[in-house]
Amino acid sequence: MAAELSRRQWLALAAGAGSALSLPAGWAQSAQRPVQRLITVGGAVTEVVYALGAQSLLVATDTTSLYPEAANRTPKVGYLRQLSAEGLLSLRPDAIVGAAEAGPAIVLEQVRAAGVRVELIAADHSFAEVLRKVQTVGRITGREGQAQTLATQLKAQWAQVQSTVAQAQRKPKALFILSHSGAPLVAGRGTAAHALLSLAGAQNVVQQFEGYRPLTAEAMAAAAPDVLVNSTQGIEALGGVDAFWRRPELALTPAFARKALVMMEASQLLGFGPRLPEAVSQLHSQMLKATA
Template identity: 60%
Template sequence: MSPTPNLAKSAGRRTVLRMIAAAAAGALALPATRAASRPEARIITISGAVTEVAYALGAEGQVVGTDTTSIFPAAALKTPKVGYMRQLSAEGLLSLRPNAVIATTEAGPPVVLDQLRSAGVKLELIEADHTWGEVQRKVHAVGRAAGRETQAADLQRNLDARWAEVQSRVASASGRRKPRVLFVLSHSASPQVSGEKTAANAVIGFAGGVNCLSGFQGYRPMTAEAMASAAPDVILTSTQSIEAHGGADRFWQRPELALTPAFARRALITQDALLLLGFGPRLPQAVDELHRQLQAL
């Protein structure tokens, strides 16, 4: 009996993946004299923050591909792109002949990650839990994959010292009332607001504010009822959201925002989305800037 179309299609797909993986293995099997002349690891970084770490460690020469969230530093924009971190394809990844893919647990879909493992590619998934430990894990993971453990340890010491300094400054202002902050993500026509278990929620807390929305996890649509009950003192959003609206004045024209105390004062703080939410090596800078802006308002 001939195989069903679905089974045949699945078998064909596996064959293609094996061929790509075999080609990658052959290309990486260099003579010893050539292997010594260039780094062995060929790395794909999935997550803008992971890519930032690679550049901070001086490992950019080993990065053969990145995802579309990898936009900093500017040189990362010129790297081959493998798509959005949640919508990866095995063929696109394997075509770059990596022997290591470093991503966060937000990457997917799972079937593609399984295909990478089956092809013999080392896959490291870093837990994205919006803590300082997440930043540390990214530094250590890239350092191991790139063979730059010493540089990673040095970078982590510097980052830990900077983080402690910023958190000490935030703690010294703890006697004041914490400003109520609403984070709005509005890169499209349907604005979303952040609840618990989000990067925005964590950053707001790190900077000495309080997320004025609770009782749900993730993001929800921004509604007039939610804005009226949340009563934020300050609106926090990304520079990309403001650009999508055509400027701050257009952003404030959203009728939902008119119901908030922040609207009366035009209390608005913006930061680059990757800087603010990426949980990469610039997190101390993002939190420090946000804290100072909250205090000024």
């Protein structure tokens, strides 16, 4: 049986070096069988598994899978962008489902070559992305009915949140700072943070570039954000709220005068998972309150 292949055989097969090895009978059709052993890479994907009640299928998750609390107690396969074929295949998964940024690509190709079903979910930083995650996980785990129910609930929540955002009289000028490690960066166009600010009814003051970049004190002053947004993990990495406000470049912003800072847990804030309606609602109300 496939489960009896040694680790060395797995890796030889995955790398294409073991041409003399033959797959166990029926292994090529394993992708069509109900999944019994699942690995998820990407916190939002893992959240969906728990939301659908399919967590008994999980044999491991990645290190970004922090919610719900039970996900912290699952075996970990490392960071989703730095996976290894040996680590994944040693867990004998039937399927690996992940966020679009999971990789490296060569590792996932090796895993596919070993007969494991691998599905990555396209990201466009939208509510539609959330629904794709729900649909994909529901299909792979055999929880299509539960997935449909969850999608219906999320659509209703989303409609309510979007109605509330649309009725707001102000669009705060916001700046998202990413500071989980290294020097703080600010979020430009094309990022999850940019999309989140827009969905929550704010104007991202950084429009001149895409991605995340350092922002000089002069540019910070010119951007003139009314409110700053960061994750709770990012603030902790900078030494806490007091240390954050001691950064000299922040003193040049309108946000500094009123200490207008909104913090939320990173996986909820940027995960684009089933908590997105709640995240947008909280961010919207907190930004309005901080800039009142």
